[in-house]
Amino acid sequence: MIPLMKNAFLNEVETKKALADFILNAPRLSMDIKCLEFEKKFSLFQKRKEAILxxxxxxxxxxxxxALKNLGRLKDKDKVGFSALTWSTNVMPILQLGFEPVAVDCSVKTLNVMVESLDRVHKKEKLKAFFLTNVLGLVGDLNLIKEYCEKENIIxxxxxxxxxxxxIPSGKAGNFSVASSFSFFVAHHMSTIEGGMVCTDDTELAIMLRIVRANGWDRNLTSHQQIDIRRKYDISNEFEAKYTFYDLGYNLRPTEITGFLGTYQLQFLDENIKTREKNFLHFEEIIKTNPDFLPVEHSHISLLSSFAIPIVCKTPELREKYIAQFTGGGIEIRPMIAGNIQRQPFYHKYVKNRMELPETEFLHFNSFYCGNYPELTEIEIEAISSCLTNY
Ligand SMILES: Cc1ncc(COP(=O)(O)O)c(C=O)c1O
Structure with a gap:
């Protein structure tokens, strides 16, 4: 069996030993200095001012x-576009917070939203925000999408x-927007077991994200930020400030284990990305020689941090054939994320407004993916390659 992902961690044994040691010696395990250290290191890696774990x-x-709602930048019933090919919890907050989700078609060529389809939707729907997903490590025309959103006042x-x-030559994926999210769940590029990050250059938004992350209070702001918010709300002493809740929030805090693992795993990330790209290019060579497949376009990407290997077949029947080939070969596979999300039961239950999504619909029925990670052995790479062959 070749699973979607083998290990929880990059350099698994070394990391687990270091983690055991950390737990034995850490004075505190709830969110503290290790989380701050990871946030600092990640913001440097990502080249963004702020990172919130x-x-x-x-x-x-x-x-x-x-946070965007608390700041009044988005309001009830505002229309929020999103990439039709995405994960459930990208779309669910749009619904949960009272906005109107509008699906934007993803291109068969790049698996991502391209500016033309965003323009088509925006002309009709007048979007206030667009929640773009960078699918499987690939991206669309991020420069054009950014320019378009600035021109049209779309967040x-x-x-x-x-x-x-x-x-891409003009920057890292995740740096084209007001804020971007990252996941450190086990099957991702690096893992903290469970974990996530938001990066932004917008200090006002970063402050609100820290308030939202922990109960609506100000305890995780800098002392200057605390002085400002306490002055604004006339909170005159530390005792009162301890249990003052400024805006709507949750408890979405990480632990020191998250912070420790993130800091530790970050040192292996660059090497891991290189191997993922090398594997991707190897599999792509085989995909290109097989007329049953449509290769994915990525010539605009300068570093391809592949999440998984997308396999786009020309017809649903061919997909059936290759699914059988992969399953028979003991290779774990998945549908193309959530497929056309408009087909998901939760979407049917809560959303009336359906968009025409011809390309995402094609991907829904014609594509799937298998894992790509640095621990794949030569023999496993060979086994996957052989399943990509037209017998
Ligand atoms: C595009 C995308 N967004 C969000 C998530 C959610 O991340 P997590 O599992 O860390 O909650 C995932 C999970 O795989 C994802 O693929």
Missing amino acids: FNSGGSANLAIMQ LIEDNCEALGTE
Whole structure:
């Protein structure tokens, strides 16, 4: 069996030993200095001013939407576009917080939203925000989407949970928006078991994200930020401040284990991304020679931090054939994320407004993916390659 992902951690044995040691000696395990250290290191890695650590990527997505609402940048019933090919907890906060979700079609060529389909939707629906997903480590025309959103006054948010490390010449995926989310769940590029991050250059938003993350209080703000918010709300002493709750929030806090693991795993990330890209290019060579497949376009990407290997077949019948080939070969596979999300039961239950999504619909029925990670052995790479062959 070749699973979607083998290990919880990069350099698994060494990391588990270091983790055991950390737990034995740490003075405190709830959110503290290790989380701050990881946030600092991650913001340097990502080249963003602020990084705010969460207990999952889904929590990071929820917190972004709540923070934008608390700040009044998004209001009840505002229309929020999103990539039709995405994960459930990208779309669910749009619904949970009273906005109207509008699906935007993803291209068969890049698996991602391209500016033309965003434009088509925006002309009709007048979006207030667009929650873009960078799918499986690939990206669409991020420069054009950013420019378009600036021109049209659309708040651009990136779900970068599947594209940590991917770069185009003008910057890293996750840096084209007001805020971007990351996931450190086990099957992702690096893992803290469960965990997530939000990156932003917007200090006002970062302050609100820290308030949203922990109960609506100000305890995780800097002392200057605390002075400002306490002055604004006339909170005159520390005793009162301890239990003052300024805006709507949750408990989405990570633990020191998250902070420790993130800091530790970050040192192996660059190497891991290189191997993922190398594997991707190897499998792509085989995909390109097989007329049953449509290769994915990525010539605009300068560093491809592949999350998984997408396999796009020309017809649903061919997909059946290759699913059988992979399953028979003992290779774990998945549908193309949530497929056309408009087909999901939760979407049917809560959303009336359906969009035409011809390309996402094609991907729904014609594609799937298998894992790509640095621990794949030569023999396993060979086994996957052989399943990609037209027999
Ligand atoms: C695009 C995307 N967004 C969000 C998430 C949620 O991340 P988590 O599992 O850390 O909550 C995932 C999970 O795989 C994802 O693929």
